[in-house]
Amino acid sequence: MVKLSIPQGTRDFGPDVVRKRNYIFATIRQSFERFGFQPLETPAMENTSTLLGKYGEEGDKLIFKIINNGPNILGQAQMAKDSRELGLLLCEKSLKYDLTIPFARYVVMNHGKLQLPFRRYQMQPVWRGDKPQRGRYREFYQCDADVVGSNSLLNEIELLQIYDTVFNNLGLGNYRMKINNRKILTGLAELVGRPDLMLDITIAIDKLDKIGDSGVREELAQRGLAATEIGLVMEFISLEGSNESKLERLSQLFTNSPTGLKGVEELLFIIGSGLTAFSSPPEIDLTLARGLNYYTGMIVEIKAPAHVNMGSIGGGGRYDDLTGLFGLPGISGVGISFGVDRIYDVLEELQLFPETAQQGSQVIFFHPGAEKLAEVFGYVTRLRSRGINTEIYPDDIKQDKQFKYAEKRGIPYIGYLEENAPGKISFRNMLGKQRYSLSPEEMDAFEF
């Protein structure tokens, strides 16, 4: 046999895995539709120029580029002035890195036709050239819901509600939802007196739960903050208490920062609207930063239940000017994303997949031998037309083998004929070990 493999960080999904994944997709899709979002799909590849520069320097490196087909790439290569240009010339297309930028591209291309506000959801694979680890793959699915063309914070509230609905429907009611606001982080940088280092500050404090108090201090120092400035940052992120008391304290700190105050005001509305109740209420986490730098307002991140070792399983936020990157300013958007592959790993670890998500055929008939085949195949067809997933063993071999096959496949009902019961169909329930002998009419009414 030839030694076969698949590219690093990609996976095949066997039948039972596909079923369980479909269960997650269906659960998410149902909520997206329920909240009035419309489906959208975009190509696996985008023009490289559409993607480059949208995900920061690190992100650019992780984009999978596709080398041009055609005979003339050598000639194209010679026209490049530097290596960056070489990449662009040689790889006009790239695999998409997320669903948000392609969506923004779509909105710009179609803004004349779209009814704003436009609510779309999208469930497709994306590709990143990251080094694979547990919960990190090079090909994985994202499920996004975004609203563009509306500044209302009602969108934020509904999107958080979708998170709550979906995770409850998946049996993950004890997930954790953390929210923050980019404007508050801007306010912090102003408060400290280092608005120029806002990004460095957020990257450092984002690591608090990983590297601890002293680690953050160290990192802040490395990133160029003076001791007094570090003190201010640490004081800020160590604010404790309820969401309300945190916000109250922040509004005192931000008396000289209109941006910070605006962020406080937004979060106050989102958590205090009284429009909805959450099974797992959003918790304000002042260290939450999120990587993508196009966020401008609320940001949200979903973490798996505390005892599961898994990073974030979803995230999102508001971006005021994403389409501005493509020359169409003034369209604000807000969106969320579900990380299906990680959610799968969490549900698997906690054994939260329902039986119904794993069931294939409900009934299998043994091959009865050539002379009775027509009779049994008629029963098969009858069950199928009732909407019951039914199969028949295709070869006339020893029943012993067929029995083992049915058992391994986990098919709950076996149908077969018995010599001493002409005109009847025998069924065995593999789970409860019951036996039934039914006439065709009784079979039609039987609850499999």
Add this chain to the structure above:
RNA sequence: GUGGUUGUAGCUCAGUUGGUUAGAGCAUCAGAUUGUGGUUCUGAGGGUCGGGGGUUCGAGACCCCUCAAUCACCCCA
């Protein structure tokens, strides 16, 4: 991209300081047996020991390179 650990049959793993023809359980296949067809017994097939190179009289084991998985960074879903 940086560093650590691991890689032996379809699966889970043995394999002594380097020493004959690399083993076991489960699984697969065949035959027999069986009064709840799922039991039991017998037998068989299956491994260029992740791949390549090196050291050695001799490498599954030691060295180098490479691929993959995994963990910690970086970053992220």
